[in-house]
Amino acid sequence: MVLLHAPYAAATSWGDLPEMLRSYGMDVIAPDVADAAGPRYVARASLIIAATAPSAPLVLVGHGAAGPILPGIAVAQQAAHRKVGGYVFVDAELPRPARPDSHDHDHDGDPGPDEREVAGPADWPDAPCAYLATDLDERAQEIRQARLRGWPVAEHEPPIAVAQSLSELITTL
Numbered sequence: 001m002v003l004l005h006a007p008y009a010a011a012t013s014w015g016d017l018p019e020m021l022r023s024y025g026m027d028v029i030a031p032d033v034a035d036a037a038g039p040r041y042v043a044r045a046s047l048i049i050a051a052t053a054p055s056a057p058l059v060l061v062g063h064g065a066a067g068p069i070l071p072g073i074a075v076a077q078q079a080a081h082r083k084v085g086g087y088v089f090v091d092a093e094l095p096r097p098a099r100p101d102s103h104d105h106d107h108d109g110d111p112g113p114d115e116r117e118v119a120g121p122a123d124w125p126d127a128p129c130a131y132l133a134t135d136l137d138e139r140a141q142e143i144r145q146a147r148l149r150g151w152p153v154a155e156h157e158p159p160i161a162v163a164q165s166l167s168e169l170i171t172t173l
Contacts, residue, residue, distance in 0.1 A: 001170070002049055003030040004073065006064035007037035013063070020163035029054055041069055046076035057085025057127075059170055067092030067142075071124045086173035087129045088166065089146070091139050095124065128173040132156060132166055 001021065005013045011032035018030040031048035033041050049058075058077060062070045067089045074084045131146035133139050134156040146153050152172040156165045 001026055001028050001059045001061060002045075002054070002073075003028060004045060004060065004062045004066040004069070005030075005033070006066050007033070007041050007069070008035065009064070010034070017163055017166070020161060021167060024163065024167050026167065027055060037065075038069070039072070041066075042072040042076055045073055046080070049073075049077065049082075050080060054082065057083040059086045059088060059173065060084060061088045061090060061166070062092045063090045064092055068095045071095050074124070074126065084127050086127045086170065087125060088132060088169060088173075089129070089142070090132045090162075090166070091135050092131075092142065094142050094145055130154070130169045130173055132162075132169055134162060 003011070003014050003018060005011055011018075011030045014030055018028045021028045029049060029052050031045050031052075033044045033048065036044050060070050060073055060077075070087050070089075074087070077084055128151075129146070129149070130152040131143060132154050133143050136143070136155055143153055143155070152169060154165050154169045156162055
């Protein structure tokens, strides 16, 4: 399992979740991708993942603004011959389908992709997806979209540990 924090955050934003998941017997990588978003985030995260030599298939877990980047991370992993077996969005934004008229220019005509979007394959998702919501009010739209797509959705309610909810959700993939 690869826990990907939001761009411009740090791996410490996961708190004790990585250790809790490891205590459940899961192999967990939580790369610290410093000061990067968009394609830079994908490149840096992919280098860190490669350095850990994870066993496949990977489950990519994105938090917040890391959600839209998961397809780009998946492409990089597949290019390195690491199979992606699933995606989990934790209070995350969802990737948007690529538009046929999209290009790498902003409104002023200066080149540069939107930091929150990374091009993914047209046939994404290529593996099962799930959504874990801990902030039900803030993420109501994403929860609805995930359900409409037929993804398993878990709504975390205290006192259940997030690690327990996440591990149970992953077993449904």
